[in-house]
Amino acid sequence: MDRKIIRARLLTFLREPQTPDDTDSFRYFEDGGVLIEGGQITALDDFDRIDPAGATLIDHRPHLVMPGFIDTHLHFPQMQVIASWAAELLDWLNDYTFPEETRYSDPALCATMAKAFLDRLTEHGTTTAVAYGSVHATSAEALFSEAHARDMRLITGKVMMDRNAPAALCDTPQSSYDDSKALIERWHGAGRLSYAITPRFAITSTPAQMDAAQALAAEHPDCYIQTHLSENHAEIALSCQLHPEAVDYTDIYARYGLLRANSLLGHAIHLSDREIGALAEAGAKPVFCPTSNLYLGSGLFDDARLRAAGLTNAIATDIGGGTSYSMLQTLAEGYKVLQLNRQRLHPFRAFHWITRGNAVALGLQDQIGTLDAGTEADLVVLDAHATPAMALRMERARNLMDELFTLQVMGDDRAVVQTYVAGRAQKATAPASA
């Protein structure tokens, strides 16, 4: 069996850090070793305590190794709508995003773009993604197939949408059920893949299609559910107008059985106390998408308010409403959103969030999100000196917290030296030495 030891400074979290001084919440090794066998981490320790017998040594000193980043909400068919000029969400969808997504009816395009998508993720240090496909089954098929070939953990699903979109982008309640069902049977639980039942949002699904989503959800309790909730005021008004039986936007999804512990609700910005209570009761997971929320002018996610209600918030890029594939840049913008709400995001909590925290939100903390022995060997190698500006800042860094905050505020793909997926290096460049 392939056996390798990665030597570096190592950081992995045991639980969410409560304060910047909560050093019991993580393990940090100044000279650590991660033993990887067959795509799994089998030991984590000081380097000189790892048995080197038969192992290839990969020396990443002086860089910092962490678990690979987890992106809990982004759109596969939106790589080429990033940086589209629009006033707000619904214009952006109608003018750029829906026309672009029509191209994903083409299996050849989907196959090419699936490679590009997973390359972009891993070059930014992301090793697990929860992605929306387009309405076309072929989009989810291509993404599953490419992730499977790379042994990469991926959650995706074909979007269900049957109204308020171009005809070329609409399915029907029956076809959306049939296509989703076939994809679940083919891919859910295959290797590292899981299916997410994906009604796009309340505006683009008729009640009949919501019934179909409800049936799929009931038949597949271990499939994820992903949709969008309360991102923007015009979206909320139209959603409630289209589903007059519901008392509010959250209630639309509740009525169709779509709120549960493995439901991921993108944005969740403008919510009443009643809605927050309903989400908390269901254990559903709001997903904070800071670069997107600022870019589309959607609003400021109220992290502290949701947490106070007992919710577990995930964090994500939301490509292509989001503007960067980098979870570091996502943290940078997330920090600023929280600042505007007079909330503080300290770097230990931030790096927990994009690793173990997002794994917890997905119920996958025993598989990914840490460097613990027995978990999957998804790792990122980070360099806080990656650019001249970062190196200058790092001259004044006093400790690990300063290093992490430099990465959080100034880092992007240039700070990612290497990414390992199931123990395999993804970047073409060789590590510092071997």
Ligand code: GUN
């Ligand atoms: N709401 C429904 N679809 C979308 C989408 O593709 N992006 C964002 N940001 N919000 C949505």
Ligand code: ZN
């Ligand atoms: Zn989205």
